[in-house]
Amino acid sequence: MLDQNRTPYFQALLDYVDSGVQPFHTPGHMQGHGADRAFREFVGDNILAIDLTPMPGIDDLLQPTESIKEAQELAAEAYGADHTFFLVNGSTSGNQCMMMTAVNPGDKIAVPRNSHKSMLGGLVMSGAHPIYMQPAVDQEMHMDNAVTPETVERTLDRYPDVKAVYLVSPTYYGVAADLVTIERIVHERDKLLLIDEAWGPHFKFHNALPISATEAGADLSINSTHKMLSAFSQCAMLHQIGDRVRLDRLKAVLKMFLSTSPNLPMVASLDVARKQMATEGGALLSRTIELAQDVRRRLNEIEGIYSFGEELQGREGVFDLDPTKVTVRVTGLGYTGYEASEILRRRYNIQVELADLFNVVALFTIGTTEEAAERFVLAFQELARDDRPLDMYAPSGILEQRLTRQTYILPEIPPMRMLPRDAFLADTEFVQFRESAGRICAETLSPYPPGIPVISPGEEITPELIDYLRLELKAGVRIQGPYDDELRVIRVVKE
Ligand SMILES: Cc1ncc(COP(=O)(O)O)c(C=O)c1O
Structure with missing residues (x-):
């Protein structure tokens, strides 16, 4: 057991600042002395003081031997991985690195059709041959769910030469796949399992959340630590388990993708986010989950509003749900999600994460306060009461057109003529x-x-x-x- 209270990398940066070294190295603002004054006043001296470059005592993300090595080992232990690597270009680079590691030009890889666009980047870079799997689509909820174990099994029966199965779980709406069953299906046939868990960096740290990709035994998986935890934007982690993927290849790929000048405050924020989860994650997430569930319950008391929860569990492609994603269906009020999102912003100064035709999606994280949650509920209560014509916000009619057409019958995947x-x-x-x-x-x-x-x-x-x-x-x-x-x-x- 390692001491999860330690933040070796953050500490290395603090030690450098304390030592009063005279910098003659990048970045050119020289620990803030050359920074624009207005910018410096706003962001503060400290963040500039730790914006440094790899050097003795500070370690190198590309070839870690000291504090980054230890920070990554702590993260691996916290996530239950054999190795964890810090990424500073998001899960976008994580997807590209997973594919570049797992497949070669022409190798077949089974991928959900509804993957994030960075999956396509991985296909383009690796030259792999995608075998697309359609996710389950919920006609009533107008939502694409996860890929089911049956779909994975059928795909592997039909294409026994597939080398790897790549999954996205959870979806943007917090719907998680049946990872344990899928892991069994994939590994029984000696294929690799790669999981884009960009939206689930918190799963490992609370029992009420879906099982995490590392717990399910994915060979490679990625988390956007910046999405649902406290690391800076772009910060992500890539986890590796077992010996089905070659560690030397993974390390070589990471070296190729990473900047030689990573932003060090970002790397430190990964170190600190891991410590926060490992030491207080259970309590912080309990509060977050309770807050989100309470908001969901209160929203569902408002006529015309629906925020789905456990009742969806068991539907096709919905094995489990992340309760901290609050999807609010607003069509009962006559608005599209896009329109509701605009009203929330303009009238209530609330910005949601995502809007679609039917819903707005709000994130509830360890950073969401009770006051913020209250404000969110009040906005919907008022919106539902409001019977004034909303001039610029008048429902656009898009919705009725869309609802009368059964467009969720997806067209056949067209024939692939080129990789x-x-x-x-x-x-x-x-x-x-x-x-x-x-x-x-x-x-x-x-x-x-x-x-x-x-x-x-x-x-x-x-x-x-x-x-x-x-x-x-x-x-x-x-x-x-x-x-x-x-x-x-x-x-x-x-x-
Ligand atoms: C499923 C999924 N994978 C990967 C990404 C890319 O993550 P990042 O923004 O950390 O690069 C996203 C971004 O929204 C995503 O939704």
């Missing part, structure tokens, strides 16, 4: 979207929600897909991913 990497790197050109049938797409198009790509780089544009997307656009649905938001033109591979 994502080859399509991404190929010579491309823009053609009229309505005349693009038969061409190979070089971009991703995801109607949002549910945010599942209907076409990805390397796939053939079909006439059905053109009709589908034109209807979506007409219904006011946002299409994420293309160069041209309105899809007049589309980027395709040159013939």
